Amino acid sequence: MPHNTRDKILIAAATMLGENPTTRLSVRAVAARAGVSTGSLRHFFPTQRELLDTVVAGIYDVDLPDDPMQDTARTPGERLVACLRLLVSQVGTGDQAREHWRAQHDAYVAAPPSEGATHAFLALERLAVHRVEKWLAVLHEEGALAPGALEHQARFLLTVVTGLLTERALPGDQARLEFEAHTLATAASAVLRPAPGPA
Numbered sequence: 001m002p003h004n005t006r007d008k009i010l011i012a013a014a015t016m017l018g019e020n021p022t023t024r025l026s027v028r029a030v031a032a033r034a035g036v037s038t039g040s041l042r043h044f045f046p047t048q049r050e051l052l053d054t055v056v057a058g059i060y061d062v063d064l065p066d067d068p069m070q071d072t073a074r075t076p077g078e079r080l081v082a083c084l085r086l087l088v089s090q091v092g093t094g095d096q097a098r099e100h101w102r103a104q105h106d107a108y109v110a111a112p113p114s115e116g117a118t119h120a121f122l123a124l125e126r127l128a129v130h131r132v133e134k135w136l137a138v139l140h141e142e143g144a145l146a147p148g149a150l151e152h153q154a155r156f157l158l159t160v161v162t163g164l165l166t167e168r169a170l171p172g173d174q175a176r177l178e179f180e181a182h183t184l185a186t187a188a189s190a191v192l193r194p195a196p197g198p199a
Helices: 005-019 027-034 038-044 048-060 076-089 094-108 115-141 150-169 174-191
Strands: none
Touching: 005 027, 005 038, 005 048, 027 038, 027 048, 048 115, 076 115, 076 150, 076 174, 094 115, 094 150, 115 150, 150 174
């Protein structure tokens, strides 16, 4: 079934964000990627902010393929660690991780970010928090999550992930990746109820 113009615009913008989360979704760039005129884009999304908010809101509801949280043959801790590893793996290692952080630095740190860049960063941050909250909500329903606000637990886990992403951009060796797995397991155990001991 062919996509309508609005769908083409949203697919193009979401693809651009997927390729580079720090990309600026300019009207011209998104319109060119979607193969539509800037006038058509403005008809559906009068402002850049409205376009970004619509794209991010749509991504909120997209389920990840092969979401590890759905693999109930694994323990809650194993599932949560596998989910967090998905987030960490998105930046790769070495040069790829350094390029990720270079783009983050240039977009948000090197100079005061524009209002558009700030809005984009906050929208993507909300998306990340929402994704982790969805995983934690599954564990909460199963009675595996420790008491606490889902948002606070999600932000704690994302802070750990951010630290690991930073480490991936720094010089290191293979031992760091083994430590990374231990760090994620420790973070997961901090938000989970202790497993019941033997009766």
